[in-house]
Amino acid sequence: MTSSLLKNYYACQSFVKNRSKILMYSGYTPFFERFSPCLDCAHDVFQQAARRVFLIMVFLAFIGTVQAAHLKPYDAKAPTPALKLEDLEGNEHDLSKYKGQIVLVQFWATYCTPCRKEMPSMNNLIKKMQGTPFKILAVNMGETVDEVSNFVNEVKPNFTILMDPDGNSIADWRVFAAPSNFILSPDGKIRYTLFGGVEWDSDELVKQLKALAAKN
Amino acid sequence: MMIYRRILVLMLCLMLAPITMARELRSIETSDTTIDLRVFTAEGNKLLLGFPCDEGKSVAEEKTAESLARDGVEVWMPDMLSAYMLPKLKSSIHKIPTEAIAVLIEEAMETGKQVYLIASGPDTELVLRGAAYWEKQNKPKLAGGILMFPRLFKSEPVPGQVPEYIDVVGKTRLPLMVLEGERTPNRWTVNQLTLALEQGGSTVYAKLIPSVRGDFFKRDDASNPEEVVTMQLDGLIKASLYYLGSTKHND
Numbered sequence: 486m487t488s489s490l491l492k493n494y495y496a497c498q499s500f501v502k503n504r505s506k507i508l509m510y511s512g513y514t515p516f517f518e519r520f521s522p523c524l525d526c527a528h529d530v531f532q533q534a535a536r537r538v539f540l541i542m543v544f545l546a547f548i549g550t551v552q553a554a555h556l557k558p559y560d561a562k563a564p565t566p567a568l569k570l571e572d573l574e575g576n577e578h579d580l581s582k583y584k585g586q587i588v589l590v591q592f593w594a595t596y597c598t599p600c601r602k603e604m605p606s607m608n609n610l611i612k613k614m615q616g617t618p619f620k621i622l623a624v625n626m627g628e629t630v631d632e633v634s635n636f637v638n639e640v641k642p643n644f645t646i647l648m649d650p651d652g653n654s655i656a657d658w659r660v661f662a663a664p665s666n667f668i669l670s671p672d673g674k675i676r677y678t679l680f681g682g683v684e685w686d687s688d689e690l691v692k693q694l695k696a697l698a699a700k701n
Numbered sequence: 702m703m704i705y706r707r708i709l710v711l712m713l714c715l716m717l718a719p720i721t722m723a724r725e726l727r728s729i730e731t732s733d734t735t736i737d738l739r740v741f742t743a744e745g746n747k748l749l750l751g752f753p754c755d756e757g758k759s760v761a762e763e764k765t766a767e768s769l770a771r772d773g774v775e776v777w778m779p780d781m782l783s784a785y786m787l788p789k790l791k792s793s794i795h796k797i798p799t800e801a802i803a804v805l806i807e808e809a810m811e812t813g814k815q816v817y818l819i820a821s822g823p824d825t826e827l828v829l830r831g832a833a834y835w836e837k838q839n840k841p842k843l844a845g846g847i848l849m850f851p852r853l854f855k856s857e858p859v860p861g862q863v864p865e866y867i868d869v870v871g872k873t874r875l876p877l878m879v880l881e882g883e884r885t886p887n888r889w890t891v892n893q894l895t896l897a898l899e900q901g902g903s904t905v906y907a908k909l910i911p912s913v914r915g916d917f918f919k920r921d922d923a924s925n926p927e928e929v930v931t932m933q934l935d936g937l938i939k940a941s942l943y944y945l946g947s948t949k950h951n952d
Contacts, residue, residue, distance in 0.1 A: 557859065559861060561861055561862070592860075592886075594884070594886060596884040596885070596914050597886065626886060626889065627888075627889070652889055655889045656889070658860070658861065659860070659861050659862060659863055660860060660886070660889065661854075661858035661860075661863075661864050661886070661887075661889070661890050662857075662858045662860075662886050662887075663886040665858075665860035666860060667860055667861065675861065678859060678860040678861050679860070680857060680858060680859060680860055681857075
């Protein structure tokens with residue numbers, strides 16, 4: 486038994502270079518004998534595998550971020566739904582009054598983690614869009630004024646937060662997840678949609694939004 | 702020092718004793734694998750066949766199962782992912798064969814109890830697949846199904862477009878209870894899902910659970926209301942069983 490374990494152990498050594506420490510495995514454990522040549526080597530192999538998995542995950546996360554940043558062209562023939570809601574101060578905002586501007590209509594909620602994460606980048610987007618007529622209308626999905634006010638005090642968005650306590654606009658705009666984003670061109674038509682959290686101040690997105698403004 | 706250690710070990714043993722007493726491990730053979738399941742036996746006439754899908758991480762579900770068993774509801778929790786050596790991914794759910802679910806239902810029905818199915822999130826697909834398959838066999842009827850914050854979209858929702866549900870939605874007549882968290886965007890899709898489920902002939906009940914997010918009992922960052930509702934999960938399930946048990950099947 487011991488000899489077979491040692492044989493496995495030394496066979497394993499040839500795979501693991503620059504080893505300075507050798508641990509002897511003396512006990513008999515059927516599990517380890519069956520699944521790994523020796524305890525120490527198993528540890529190294531596990532570490533190598535974990536490192537590879539980590540690198541793959543980082544790569545996938547990067548790819549995912551890049552892919553998520555793409556706006557999806559919107560080809561629906563239906564007209565843009567109406568949007569007339571009050572902000573936190575009780576002032577009414579009518580989407581139709583923002584014609585002539587690029588408008589980002591976002592549906593969001595305080596419990597939505599990606600919504601929370603991306604809001605600082607939306608503040609930056611406003612700065613990067615300076616000189617281009619641009620407006621963000623962020624529609625909260627059915628929460629109370631208290632819940633939203635607490636969130637606003639903490640996250641400090643520099644754009645208009647609209648309240649939709651009954652969720653009527655959510656149905657009109659066919660929103661099924663958060664954050665759901667619609668980009669409207671200056672003629673008031675929906676040109677792009679985007680689902681999920683993104684870095685709104687990325688060069689790619691800013692370029693796309695400015696190009697949309699230049700087209701009209 | 703040793704004496705303290707012994708007392709500590711003794712106390713741990715005493716604390717764990719009720720858990721180990723309530724839980725029984727069983728294996729069921731299918732044509733292609735062996736499914737291990739945790740069984741929380743009970744004297745009552747209701748049996749809840751749940752699909753938590755992974756052994757070891759379903760802590761809240763286990764506590765709920767123990768509590769239900771104390772109240773007379775027997776709970777079976779099969780480990781479907783391990784049985785088919787599948788990773789804990791949403792896509793793994795599609796790879797679990799419907800025949801395996803049918804074998805579990807068959808075993809549960811043989812106890813002579815009223816059998817209810819339960820699952821949460823994307824795992825709810827298993828309830829619908831199992832129920833639809835079982836109905837085609839013309840065997841004694843299942844009593845109902847509980848779908849906790851079901852996630853049954855075919856693909857990621859596109860803003861402005863009505864999303865499609867997976868094909869099995871609307872294929873069963875089983876009475877269903879949909880439980881959804883109030884603090885999730887999915888609460889706005891409950892009506893649509895209810896209508897889609899009713900297409901198969903099911904009577905569908907839907908309840909919004911106030912102040913909780915989806916998967917609230919699995920979250921590490923649970924809020925106070927979520928912790929409270931987690932402790933009351935057994936009560937929610939018992940209420941659901943009551944509704945479903947008093948519902949006539951649509952033929």
